[in-house]
Amino acid sequence: MTTFADSTTTAEDLIALDERWSTHNYHPLPVVIAEAEGAWVTDVAGRRYLDFLAGYSALNFGHRHPALVDAAVAQLGRVTLTSRAFHHDQLGHFCRELAELTGTEMVLPMNSGAEAVESVIKVARKWAHRVKGVPDGTAEIVVAGSNFHGRTTTIVSFSTDQTARADFGPFTPGFRIVEYGDAAALAAAITERTAAVLLEPIQGEAGVLVPADGYLAEARRLCDEAGVLLIADEIQSGLARTGTLFALDHERVRADLYTLGKALGGGILPVSAVVGRADVLGVLRPGEHGSTFGGNPLACAVGRAVIRLLETGEFQQRSSSLGAHLHARLAELVGRGVTAVRGRGLWAGVDIAPEGPTGRAASLALAERGVLCKETHDHTLRIAPPLVITQDELDRGVDALTEVVRG
């Protein structure tokens, strides 16, 4: 059978096809990818590009990592979906291995990152009402300004990004927003009704904002003092991106609950989870929460292969050593077309000087030079290459960036 799509092969036609039939909730670069391997993607005309975005960290292990593809293919030949109406032979292994990897006690498997965040909100509220003794329906969660936790109506209820919120109300109550990085504001926002403090240890979408040393440890201390849960959203910052398993590890801080996603699915399929304390996740009873696809056999098999890669420590190590090289090179650009660079490991936010190109223009110019990344806000580029990238490849990308920001 020949369809319109099958007979349409030029980039121009394929972009027109997308624009005609898919909703316009993204503004992609005009690159049409047909294949990918490791740190490289190939477009429909056969042109290769270095991937400097890695699917916002969903591709930490690169495109089609052989161990992950093998695990997926093997599971496709066995069983892919059972629903949680029955047990299957992957779920318990996945949950135990993820708990052991993360040093936690219990796992709630879901699919998307937003679902993990929604799940942790429900768990924290129920814990506050049933365990902490907060009157039912009054629990509050303290969050940070400039956060990004996903796109559901409840999650955008506590976003400070007007584009993400406008026209989508009415919003879910029960959240208090304080400035990110301000421990005194956090302390002032915690009350007897506070169930949890929910933070990204590094804010990716906001431009890879790293809070001042001691902020996260102080958040931990404030939560302990007030009997409040500390929840770390490590969907983007976790799973080796910053050179450690969790970004929180740099501060030697432990959260009560973590949300994981993105790289947990190995770039193959959506896999997310909440991991943490058994006495908190244990508040959920049958029928109170769930997902048809959450914890399915295929997701668990791929997730287990991801866990095996992370257990070696190789990717954490690569991010740490290559990240030091990346940041040393980016630091040289400050004052030369760049006003500031932030980040940790193979993860950087690069603020382009106001007289230089916009983030969008810089992304387009980089694509012309065979490097794919994406702006966040008007003048910031977010760099997050797959952790399988080599130092030579990294240098190629930074060379292109140097040309682009210097104009």
Ligand SMILES: *Cc1c(COP(=O)(O)O)cnc(C)c1O
């Ligand atoms: C991407 C992301 C999410 C949402 O994940 P989705 O899979 O897109 O729903 C939540 N929190 C953080 C920190 C993220 O980076």
